[in-house]
Amino acid sequence: MSSAVRNRMQLHQQNIQSVFAEVFNHQPISRIEISRNLALNKSTVSALYRDLKDQGYVEELGEGDASNVGGRKPVLLAVNRKYGYTMNFDFGYRHLHAMQNNVTGDVLSYKQVNVKGLTLKQILPLIDAELENISTNDHSSHGLLGISFAIHGTVDHNKVTYSPFLDMSQVDLEDYYTQKFQVPVLLENEANVSAVYERDFNKANEQLSNMVTISIHRGIGAGLIIHQNLHRGIHGEAGEIGRSVSIDGNWDGEPRKVEDYCSEDAIITQIQDKKHADNMTREDVVRLFKADDQVTKSALRGFVRNVAGIIYNVANNFDPDVIFLNSPLIEALPELEPQIESFYAQMAPSIRVPIKLTKNSHYATLLGGCALVTREVLGMEDAKLNFGAQTVIL
Amino acid sequence: MSSAVRNRMQLHQQNIQSVFAEVFNHQPISRIEISRNLALNKSTVSALYRDLKDQGYVEELGEGDASNVGGRKPVLLAVNRKYGYTMNFDFGYRHLHAMQNNVTGDVLSYKQVNVKGLTLKQILPLIDAELENISTNDHSSHGLLGISFAIHGTVDHNKVTYSPFLDMSQVDLEDYYTQKFQVPVLLENEANVSAVYERDFNKANEQLSNMVTISIHRGIGAGLIIHQNLHRGIHGEAGEIGRSVSIDGNWDGEPRKVEDYCSEDAIITQIQDKKHADNMTREDVVRLFKADDQVTKSALRGFVRNVAGIIYNVANNFDPDVIFLNSPLIEALPELEPQIESFYAQMAPSIRVPIKLTKNSHYATLLGGCALVTREVLGMEDAKLNFGAQTVIL
DNA sequence: TGTGAGTTGGTTGTTTGAACAAACTAATCT
DNA sequence: AGATTAGTTTGTTCAAACAACCAACTCACA
Incomplete structure (x- = not known):
């Protein structure tokens, strides 16, 4: 008003x-x-x-x-593609991903740095070095315009409130980088930026007003675009569907969460336990699956069914125009997708929400962050903007 | 744009x-x-x-x-309270509820008619009679402005798409009444109008932008206010949380829905079965509970736990400012509410969404419909409007 | 208790400025 | 040359802002 x-x-x-x-x-x-x-x-x-x-x-x-019937050209x-650039980061499990974009969302540079086992304080100098390096090679008129960080955890008021995979409580990224560069610094949940990516970068979604991105990485979260707006919730915890519990009349013992059954971590642990193995990675799972390993096949069969159930529940909660799956595991094993679709079709015989896979999930995360921070820089938070994603050499 | x-x-x-x-x-x-x-x-x-x-x-x-320092009054x-009125209906299980409101939402008249066992075609003449009766006693300048119907089922594009408790496929209410009166006729899901009621009629919610109303009647549904707007979903099926299934790795047999465990119907059936009784009503359950009947107490203990679980899941999905419970059963047994709160507190020890009971759920439903249709009549769909709910004699 | 200074609510007539319209220039086509 | 389209210039329009006013009140003070 x-x-x-x-x-x-x-x-x-x-x-x-x-x-x-x-x-x-x-x-x-x-x-x-x-x-x-x-x-x-x-x-x-x-x-x-x-x-x-x-x-x-x-x-x-x-x-x-000119038009073909005459007239002035x-x-x-x-x-102005040389107006300036944003820097966008994603803290992956093994790598820090860094991307430089111009205001229209074109990729100016991309790099991944091995950070496995490092603490945030040890990663910080690597980020600083990258920012320094980019800055010296830049020839735009306004230079660095803003910075975004995708967080695998929850974020409220630009502060990390919960980050199970990397301890982020020691450093306030927003404070540190706004002090250093006097530009907008934006922290946002990874599923949320993925959802923003689908809204802002994917031309196919231009007319859609409600989209849910289900992000299945080490945990499970959903990014919600409702009425063309990112819905974060009052505490930034909307879409934390991995925490959902079963309502089935069984109340003996602790209620178990969705995440415990079908995050990537849960599946790997499950296979590891049955095989009495250790330190398995997604690549190991993919290899075993392709080698027709029965334990792996059975675990992934359960995974597929559970993902179909999650999709069904998300559809009943939000009834969106489309649901995106952002999962490196499914991306690596695309033959799982039709299976998911078919289980979902069994559950919902009549009205169904279309399912799409997000390709190259790391890019999606980085570009979503880019879109958010660029909008803030331009003061165009609420406008409908279609970003590009051309790799350009200026 | x-x-x-x-x-x-x-x-x-x-x-x-x-x-x-x-x-x-x-x-x-x-x-x-x-x-x-x-x-x-x-x-x-x-x-x-x-x-x-x-x-x-x-x-x-x-x-x-005048101000106390002088100046003109x-x-x-x-x-203009005599501009005209809207008629708002709710198809309850045993009664048809009818309410007449002026444009500011004041209650001009309210009536409930016994319709138990009647088909929609048999109810229609009763509605017509009521409209006729109201019309002849009216002295406003524009008369009937619009009509709303609250539907216990799903609605898409103003048509009933699913109505498990009363067959509505035989009559197109929108067609019938627009033809008859040339005014806007609006059909909307009951949980949705309840949510609109909380947004538009409850002064306490003026500043809140995200609210979920969990409606526990014969089925279970949620009404979603997100960013001050009713979120219906692409097919009008958003908030159909009663259909959610458990994600727990158990995939033997048909997945069972939330509704099967803790709708009012489910609880009554459960108690009936254990007691080998028949045709029980909510009033019977309330009586048994107050008489300290152990079967009933145990069933309601499960109900309370399940409702807490539903609240927890809704909070994880939407992270709203507040969750309302619209349930005649809980309204009749208010001692259940602190139990629900306490189970919810066990599940979510840190961040919790406040829970509130909707009083007089039938009124809420009717007034929510009134707000929706009045907004349409006034062309003020998107404005922030605070309706009143005074009972007025003109 | 009467008066006038100060205050507030509301109206009237004038000014402002951003969008608009029309007339113009420029550049193309057939 | 005549038709067509892109963009500029110049002057018009009209809803909001402004300024000055009137109306009606309060309160202090004689």
Whole structure:
């Protein structure tokens, strides 16, 4: 209510943003096309564009083709790709992933650094070195604009509240990097940024307003896009579906969580125990499965059924347009997907939500963080923006 | 994006709506107060108010008190309570509930009609008679403005898609009543309207943006308010948590649903079976419980644990500001609530979502429908409106 | 108790400024 | 040359803002 547009100045600001969003989403685009898309007069668009250009956000690319019945050639407008860049990080189990992106979401550089066994305090200098390195090679006009971190745990008010796989309580990443660079620093749950990736980077989802990304890594979490907005919940704990318990009238002993049955860790542990093995990795599981190992096959059969159950429950809770699965294990064993689909179809014979796999889940995580922090930098949190993901050499 | 305010006309329309919302929410209110609340110039507010008055939506009530340091008395403005009325219905198990409300949500009349064992086609004439009766006694300027029906089942695009307790496939309520009265006719799931009631009628929830209403009647469903909006899902099936299945690695036989364990029907059936009784009602259960019957006590102990589990799961899925329980059974046995709280506290020792009971669940359902259809009538679907619920004699 | 200074609510007439419209230039096609 | 399209310039429009006013109240003080 109070943030609504009420006077001419606010109207003007909003229209500038609308023009920028048009340039962002449909570049290269001409003024006349923007005018038609927004139902604004072409002279109005020209004036608004001039404002954006004076601030350095946009630039002319050259002339486009004239229409085939004659007429002046349009001037093609685009976002200024040399405006600046964001740095986006993901703390994986074995690697730190780092990505440099420009404001439109293009990948300028990507690197992964081995951090297995290191504490956060030991990882920090590696991040600093990467930021330093990128900075010295940069030639953009505004340099570093913002930083994002994907967290495998829960985040509230930009602070890590729970991180089972890497102790993050010793360092306040937000404090440390805002002090150092005076730019927005954003921490967000990994499933949440995955969901933002699907909303902002995947052209196929442009018209969808409700999406759930089920992220099956060491734990299980869901990222929720509802009415085109990331739903975080009051404590940033929405979508923590891995903690769900069974409602089945059996209340003898501790209730067990979904995560205990079908996270990647749970499956690996299960196979390890039966094989009396130790220190197994996802790659070992994949190898055993492909070697037709019966213990592994049976464990993954249970996994597949449980994932189908999770999907069914998520569909009943949120009824989204689509559910994405972000799971390196399923990505490595794509033959599991039709099995999941078929179990799900058994449970829900009539109305079903389409299931899609997220390809290259690490990229998705990094790009989701990029989208979030870039929106903050541009002050375009609520606009509909389609980011690209071209790998570009400037 | 395309619905955003872009030109002066749209701005004007939106500001008229804002002024109306101020009158609606803070009546009686003066122009100067609206001007301050909306940060609009007082002359602007005067002009916008004049438009609303010409359309008959608002009226002056008289003079208020002057400030204690002197100055002219304010003129108090309010919504025109004689503008018209809405009719709102709820198909209960034994009764049809009917409520007449004015545009501000005040209760003008309420009636319940015994319909036990009747089919929808047999109920229809009773509805028609009630509408007729109300209409002849009405003296408002615009008469009937809209009709709402709360459905114990799922609704999509204003059509009933599933109704396990009363066959609704034979009659299209929307078609029938729009044809008859040329006013908006709205069908909505009962848990959803309950949630809307909490958002729109409960002053205590004014600042909350995420709320879940868990409705435990013959089945179990949840109504979801997310970011102040009712989240229906793509097929209107969001919040169908009663259908959730257990994820516990046990896949022998059919997966059983939450509803099978702890809906009111499930509990009654469970007690009936153990007692070899028949045709038991909620009142019987309440009586047995109060008579310290051990079978009933044990069944309700399981019920309480399961409800706590459902709350825990809902909290993990949505992380709302508050969870409401809409359950006639718990309403009749309020001593169950602290037990539910305590089981929930065991499951979630740290972060917990506050639990509240919805009082008088039938009223909540009717008033939620009233809020939805009134918003449609006024074209104020997205505004923040606080409805009242005074019983008024005009 | 009467008066006037100070205060607040609301109206009236004028100004402002962002979107708009029309006339223009520019550049293309057939 | 005439038709068509892109973009600019110049002047118009109209809803909100502003300023000045009137109306009606309080309170202090004579």
